[in-house]
Amino acid sequence: DAKTTQPPSMDCAEGRAANLPCNHSTISGNEYVYWYRQIHSQGPQYIIHGLKNNETNEMASLIITEDRKSSTLILPHATLRDTAVYYCIVRVNFGNEKLTFGTGTRLTIIP
């Protein structure tokens, strides 16, 4: 799996949009970008994934650059419950591949 680079920590004011960047400059053509988050003392939780098009679901939006070398996870209206470590992972989407976690971004939502 290609490696990713994320800032170690970020703060965001409650109610504002949280934008979490991820660099994956060595991503292969068949690799997807996945985002997970880990709230304290819980297992990681799937958020969203995409290949090349921007994606949106009830939790977040994923913006992938045209060259696919970077992406941004957007939490449109951050709440205190969004405080967590966010992991950006790239992998092929065959369903049988192991997940390799990087260090992630610790997002703190400020009241």
Added chain:
Amino acid sequence: SAVISQKPSRDICQRGTSLTIQCQVDSQVTMMFWYRQQPGQSLTLIATANQGSEATYESGFVIDKFPISRPNLTFSTLTVSNMSPEDSSIYLCSVVLWQSVDGYTFGSGTRLTVV
């Protein structure tokens, strides 16, 4: 997505003893994995639990220390053997459903403290 029951949720163990962690899934899954998360660190994959055969271990992890069983498609165990304080971590079970859209599902983890 699958629902995972992982037991125990936490334990405090004496050094030199062993602890077996159970992972039960409510549906048949293709892949099961075991991860370790040391305090303040990210998740590290220990091994892939293979149904009916020996687990596939990642570099730095060996079967004698972390024996794994997977007797069927919905159940697996991880044993942490001959524990030392360095084994104090959260151990997580993870599964993936075939062609699952939402990727991997994780258990809530087992918080192990070795004293």
